[in-house]
Amino acid sequence: MTKLLMNEKIAKAQKEIDDKKKYVENGKMRQHYHLMPQCGWMNDPNGLIYFKGQYHVFYQTNPYSGFWDSMHWGHAVSKDLLHWEYLPLALAPSEVYDDFQKGGCFSGSAIEHDGKMYLFYTGTANHGHGNVQTQCLAISEDGIHFEKYTGNPLITVPEGIEPDSFRDPKVWKHEEKYYMVIGGSRNHRGLALIFESEDLYHWNYLNVLSESRGEWGFMWECPDFYPLGDKYVLTFSPMGSGDHTSAYLVGDFDYETGRFDSHVSGEMDWGFDYYAPQSIVTPDGRRLVISWANEWEWMPLFKDWGPTYQEGWCGFFNLIREVKLGNDGTLQFVPIEEMKNIREDGFCQEEMLITEDPKQLKAGDGISFEMKFVFDLKKTDADSIEMKFRCGDGKETCCIFDLKNGELSVDRQNSDGWSTGVSRSVLLVNDKSELDVHIFSDQSSLEIFTDQYRNNHSNNIFAGDQQNQLSISAHGGKAVIRNYESYKLKDCFRKE
Structure with missing residues (x-):
């Protein structure tokens, strides 16, 4: 009965997607190389895994609207991390422990x-006494069709943890045991709990990680929790922490x-739109992270969800990045090497003098491009x-490298008539001979x-095709750029 009911829910939701996807794919704000839903709402990446010769990415989705609601799991696969094939939905709310309109x-x-x-996954339900979250399991022989385990839920809320703040299990294997880290809240403070199992079905609470x-x-x-070099890394998205969207801690684990x-802490990204990162190990041993290009703190909940919502969809993933451990214990988040495979229309210039007079820059079509110098x-x-991106029709996004005051800022107040905010971070250049810059622009990011x-x-900006001019200028002196290169980036979703 469990399998039959979920299949019915998936079939209903899949029909909704099939009926709307042709209309949605023509939206003016659709991305060229960032994974997005065929229609409806998308948030967190889930279930990242390399299985039977291809990468699988699942994602939180509401197929019925471009607004957050009852959560399903969308599903896409790729062989190259660039071109994605959409598969049928993997999970739908169907059971007493996960069938709730504001849960799932x-x-x-x-x-x-x-x-x-x-x-x-986390099953979220409400039986009249508030939301309750439990950890559940679904299994597949082929990686496409899933059946929920009849013994769900596997783990219920531990004593002292808020019942509506116990979610997002990340599982891995170490030697002969399996481990699971789960996010939680206790005494109004965030934490990560760790559990252990010998068979993936029976789990014992181990400790507060x-x-x-x-x-x-x-x-x-x-x-998320994983080894990197001779250290361990814990990443999470802290709620109620202001502009902090995704943090990392580096240290030792027993x-x-x-x-x-942990001995080192840092920000994975200072922009407004980088949330819920999850990692995957590639066959060649790289640790990659995928995240949701959005964030809850600034989104105008229950109001206007922006230009893509008007097109019948909302949400996409950030550029996939490789995590690397620096000598000082800090982390680097490097765009994946595979991005080079969609470059075209390359342009290079060995040296460029920048003065107060704005200099126009060449980078593909000025919309979907890569720039490096x-x-x-x-x-x-x-x-x-000062660098200005996506300029046109009186709009622009402004990035300032403030060398005197040691700050990097990205201002989207005048980007599109909807987005707001200026993201800021410390920029240290003392005793450095050069400052490297690498930029990726897509239709809406x-x-x-x-x-x-x-x-x-990482910031979302919903700029039209007419906003395709780029410029750079220096203030209070001159600047010199070396090894400038730029490329147009191909559309990974357009059928050739």
Whole structure:
């Protein structure tokens, strides 16, 4: 009965997608190389796994509207991390523990076991006494069709943890045991809990893996935990922590006690739109992260969800990034090498002098492009350098490298008539001979990487095709750019 009911729910939702996708794919704000839903709402990436020769990405989705509501799991696969094929929905709310209009099948992860794919997710329900979240399992032989485990839920809310703040299981294997980290809230402070199992079905609480002492918000969403080099990394999205969208901690971990001792903390991204990152290991051993290009704090809940909502969809993923551990313990988040495979219309210039007079820049069509260069700081004496993107019709997005005051800012106040805010981060250039910059623009997003990919800003901007001009200028002196290169980026969703 369980399988039959979920299949009915999936069939109904799939019909909704099939009826709307042709209309939605013609939307003016649709991305060219960022994964997005065929229609309806998308948020957190889930269940990232390499299974039977291809990458699987699942995602939170409401297929009925471009607005958050009862959560299903969407599903897409790829062989190259660039071109994606949409598969039928994997999960739909159908059981007493996950069938609730303002709940459903919340975020989780995937693991392979005995040739099968195991999806772990949070079931959210409400039986009249508030939302209750539990951890559940669904299994597939082929990685496409899933059946919920009849023994669900596997894990219920531990004592002392808020029942509506216990979610997003991430599972991995170490030696002969399986481990699961889950986000939670206790005494209005965020934390990550760790559980262990010998068979993936029976789980024992091990310990509090790590917790906020007041500095990291009241709830840790979408925690992820993995080894990197000789250290361990914990990432999470802290709720109620202001402009912090996705944090990382680096330190040491003891499997015997289940405790994580962090020594380094940092921001994965300083922009407004980088949330719920989840990692995957590639066949060649790279640790990649995928995240949702949005964030709850600034979104005008229950009001206007922006230009894409008007087109029948909302949400997409950020550029996929490789996580690397620096010598000082900080992390780098480097755009994947595969992005080079969609470059065309390349342009290079060895050196460029920047003055107060705005200089027009060439980068593909000015909409979907990649740009890469370094500022030669030995030859630069400007107080600040201003770059303007997606200019046209009186609109622009402004990025300022403030060398005098040590700040990088991205201003989208005048980007599109809807977006607001200025993202800021510290920019240290003392004793450096150069400052590296790497930029990716798509129809509705701008992602800026600098300082060896440790200082990143991801912001959504909903700019039209007529906004395709780019310029750069220096203030209080001159600036010199070296090794400038730019490319147009192909559309990964257009049928050739």
